[in-house]
Amino acid sequence: MALLLSPSTVNGCPRFHTSRASEIGSLNCIFPIPFPGKYQKKRRNNGFMLRCQSTSKNETKFEKNLLDNASNLLTNLLSGGRIGRMPVAEGAVSDLFGRPLFFSLYDWFLEHGAVYKLAFGPKSFIVVSDPIVARHILRENAFNYDKGVLADILEPIMGKGLIPADLQTWKKRRRAIVPGFHALFLEAMVKVFSKCSESMVMKLENMYQMENSPEGHLKVDLEAEFSSLALDIIGLGVFNYDFGSVTKESPIIKAVYGTLFEAEHRSTFYVPYWKFPFARWIVPRQRKFHSDLKVINDCLDELICNAKETRQETDVEKLQQRDYSTLKDASLLRFFVDMRGEDVDDQQLRDDLMTMLIAGHETTAAVLTWAVFLLAQHPSEMKKAQAEIDKVLGSTEITIESIKKLEYIRLIIAETLRLFPQPPLLIRRTLRLDTLPGGFKGDKDGYAIPAGTDIFISVYNLHRSPYFWEQPHEFEPERFLGPRKGEGIEGWAGFDPSRSPGALYSNEIVADFAFLPFGGGPRKCVGDQFALMESTVALAMLLRKFNVELRDPPDQVELVTGATIHTKAGLWCNLKFRSAAPFDVTSKP
CATH class of the missing domain: 1.10.630.10 (Cytochrome P450)
Known part of the structure; x- marks a missing residue:
């Protein structure tokens, strides 16, 4: 099942509506959920307009409620509860239908904050939309994480290439x-x-x-x-x-x-x-x-x-x-x-x-x-x-x-x-117990996460975060020219091109991990x-x-x-x- 979006523009940046296709899917495949049938849903979120067509509203509403209730029941029984005081985005699974997962992750980011647990039935993930936390996972404690489910998928194709390679092979290559x-x-x-x-x-x-x-x-x-x-x-x-x-x-x-x-x-x-x-x-x-x-x-x-x-x-x-x-x-x-x-x-x-x-x-x-x-x-x-x-x-x-x-x-x-961003999500899995920083507006004591926890670093959310970018949905190439201080954001050094002198392109160092191309x-x-x-x-x-x-x-x-x-x-x-x-x-x- 593929989830397609078609963008219209507001000041040059896309609004999306959705349709179904059969060739290629989105990352919602991580959740083993059958398509519930045709339904209608209109929803405005931060500049996005999402639509799906319907032929039977009553039938669709029943199917959606049945599916969401079943998912919520499984979530409560199997997802393992909260991690410390981490917010939990529990599945209305129907939110995934009609658009790629990373758009739903953006909505939940604005609702629950920069670090939250996403739970759908027996599956749960930690979703990170904060540069302070991303920096911890990708740089400060990088060797406590591997590529997780991504490596499992790509290994038959790429073998022990750099992306799916185990840590020892990766270091050598x-x-x-x-x-x-x-x-x-x-x-x-x-x-x-x-x-x-x-x-x-x-x-x-x-x-x-x-x-x-x-x-x-x-x-x-x-x-x-x-x-x-x-x-x-x-x-x-x-x-x-x-x-x-x-x-x-x-x-x-x-x-x-x-x-x-x-x-x-x-x-x-x-x-x-x-x-x-x-x-x-x-x-x-x-x-x-x-x-x-x-x-x-x-x-x-x-x-x-x-x-x-x-x-x-x-x-x-x-x-x-x-x-x-x-x-x-x-x-x-x-x-x-x-x-x-x-x-x-x-x-x-x-x-x-x-x-x-x-x-x-x-x-x-x-x-x-x-x-x-x-x-x-x-x-x-x-x-x-x-x-x-x-x-x-x-x-x-x-x-x-x-x-x-x-x-x-x-x-x-x-x-x-x-x-x-290509790709819109980075996938990691903890190898040992770790404590994530709370990030901006998160728990100051952070969040302890056990080994084997799957994590989505939402690059899309980071790149369009209203906390770290001015007019985040606008097309403004010149935004990378000047510095921006991280005033009021403890732990984030702001945006400063001078941190990477001579670099031809902005990078994660310049943006202190708010930009991860x-x-x-x-x-x-x-x-x-x-x-x-x-x-x-x-x-x-x-x-x-x-x-x-x-x-x-x-x-x-x-x-x-x-x-x-x-x-x-x-x-x-x-x-x-x-x-x-x-x-x-x-x-x-």
Whole structure:
């Protein structure tokens, strides 16, 4: 069951109404609840308007009451009561239907506070919407937490990659992987970002010429184009494989997307039926998944074998000083294979590469999609961005130095990740007894939580908290420029860009964990700068050539949540050339 939202805008930011679909679900799958039938519900909460259609009000009301009563009974019997004086949001399960879980979590956050227990029948979770508490979990006591249910879901796909890895494997592999994202590698990757983005732009130009639209614009699904672009960049940058998905389709590309869909399916389906005996042979979808996985693994095995055959083992310091302009297969795989003292087996390398493929692809495609969605509703901000692009780039190629000068584009990327965080929830599980801070307006003595407690850190709530952000639902890229003191909020240091001097993008340090676009602490995403720079280059190159408008009203862009926040049917836009010579790629806009 999928829960879809379609945003209309208030001052450029989305209000959502809901509909049902069958392809991909939201995180409400954590609760084993059948859909109760059609019902009608209208509810206003903090700018959101939620609607579901109904054919029988009496029947629906009966079904909702029956389901909610059953859930509340199970909650009282099985959820274990309160943790200290922690507020409890007990299930009206029907609140979950018709919209993704993280929207309900926001409502309960405003009602119950920044730390509360969410109980639905036998399932209960601690929901955290406070930077002080998030900082404790992610940084100050990070090794008392693992990925919990997320690791259980992703392990069959990513193996012992960084996301699902146990603590010991994670420590070892992180020490090997982090040095790979060094300054010279990222500088070399800017050329990859530019080359792939240029291919996308040229494809759009050719599509425009072929369509010869009487309206003078090209209708195109930009989400699909961004997805292909992100796949090509990950292929070249991570394991030196040219998917070429912007311009073609192949069995390996189909297998990659099949695996991506399965990863999302497993993250949004409550019963892990794929673990049942013989499921991989009996269930058609699982047969296809294992077939897709074999295609990808065979490809990765060949790439790993080729890299090892040409291995040039050396110390990390020398690897970080390589001249990437003379390296024919510049990639993270090349770096990992050549690293002295890291004689990692092929299976671990495959797990690492698969993790980066899935995680890196989804985030970049999503941030570009929602950046365009927001800019299309803010023409003045789009013009400001294009003026900066014209001034900084003209018709020249993008370099690391020009990225540093594209300040407003980088602010747009950050603000997009604030409004549409990818993912909207971080999942953790306690390994040992711990005491969480009370957070802002919470219990000053904190909350003792036992081992095995599942925790949702609601990034969405943090990013839109009225306590830590002014006008939290508004699209205001410049909000990241100046400091904001945490006056009256004990334990929060406020927002201060000077805490991270030289950083190209705002991060959890600048915002003292009120902004978590890539997590925080030891298990923060290692590819954050890669993804942010990639997004900056792609957005700049698109806007250098085109003006972008939404094809349909914003309230018809249906939103789906799973591993990331994306659309149900694509982000269909009208593209119009800014240049008098639209088919000359090197011409100045």
